[in-house]
Amino acid sequence: MIPYSGLRLDRASDRRSDPDWIASLRASPGARLLPFWRDRYAPDSEPVGDEVLLGVADGEGVFAVELAEEPASTVDVRSLFGDISAQESATLVYAKALLHWNRNQQFCGACGGGTRPRHGGNVRDCLGCGKELFPRIEPAVIVLVEHEGRALFGRHVRSDRFSTLAGFVDLGESLEDAVRREVAEEAGVAVGDVRYVGSQPWPFPAGLMVAFRAQALSDVIDVDGDELSEAVWLTPEQVRAHHLPRFKDSIGAHLIETWLAAPRDL
Structure with a gap:
């Protein structure tokens, strides 16, 4: 399963407009409260502060709490990946995202x-x-580009590691067009066929990563120098030698690992 996806929590969209129902969930002894302090989880803190309803699990309400006072200790949600269940990870990143939006939407952008x-x-x-203001999602594409048994990787100007290529979707642009534009802009590589692989909530703070595999029309590289300092074609053996992927909780890792399991072009 793609990390942070497959959340089984009932978001109860059809009942959220009933404040009495929300109050009854909150009053239940089985209600669960997840305390946060400015995007960081504070599991050992008393959950006192502004609350948001995440949904219902096993008949009980699950709430995230923006702590009113800074706690003694906090933890980065991503650092917990692999040490807690997939459902717990998905719940925590959802909580982080909803609290972040509420904290940063204190004023209306219109007036x-x-x-x-x-x-x-x-x-x-x-x-x-x-x-009425609603949470906004920022879609981005991430792609593993293939050519004759090799895959394209780039190194960001502020990084010392290679990764798959990614970028935000522009207004008036399809996801497939975004793939072709990003690869051309960053690496100077022309892309033909594009195939959807999957998507991943990436609430850091509000992203949605949409993953693709794509076929390059040639192996000519011309990096832009603005976002990428280097781009290379790597064989599966070279990818393993570079110890990729670096971050196991991203859909980029899923792209790389599935390609390594069957490294053939589209």
């Missing part, structure tokens, strides 16, 4: 008025103009 939460923190209303 500048203050906002207040509704629907358990999944909507915010502007107190000035009445505009």
Whole structure:
């Protein structure tokens, strides 16, 4: 399973508009509270602060809490990957994302008025103009480009490690067009066939990673120098020698590992 996906929590979208129902969930002794401090999980802290409803699990409400005071210790959610269950990881990154949005949407972008939460923190209303504000997702594509048994990897100007190519989707652009543009812009490689692989919530803070495999039309590389300092074609043996992938919790790791298991072109 792709990390952070497959969350089985019932988000209860059809009942969130009922504050009495949310209050009854919160009043239950079985309600679960996940405390955070500015994007970091604080599992040992008393959960006192602003709360948002994540959903329902086994009939009980699951809430995330933005702590009112800085706790003694916190932990990066990503650092827990592999040490906790897949469901727990997915729940924690969801909690982090929803709290982050509420914390950073205190004012309306249309009129500048203050906002207040509704629907358990999944909507915010502007107190000035009445505009409803909803969480926004920032889609990005990530791609493993293939050519004659090798795969394309780039090294970012601020990194010492190779990775698959990725970039945000522009307005008025399809996902497939974004793949072709990003690969051409960053590595100067022309891409033909593009095949969808899967997607991954990437709430750091609000991304959605959409993964593809693509076929290069040639192996000519011309890096842009702005985002990538280097791009190379690597065989499966070379990929293993570089100890890729570096981060096991990204869909980029899934792309690399599935290619290593069957390294053949589209």
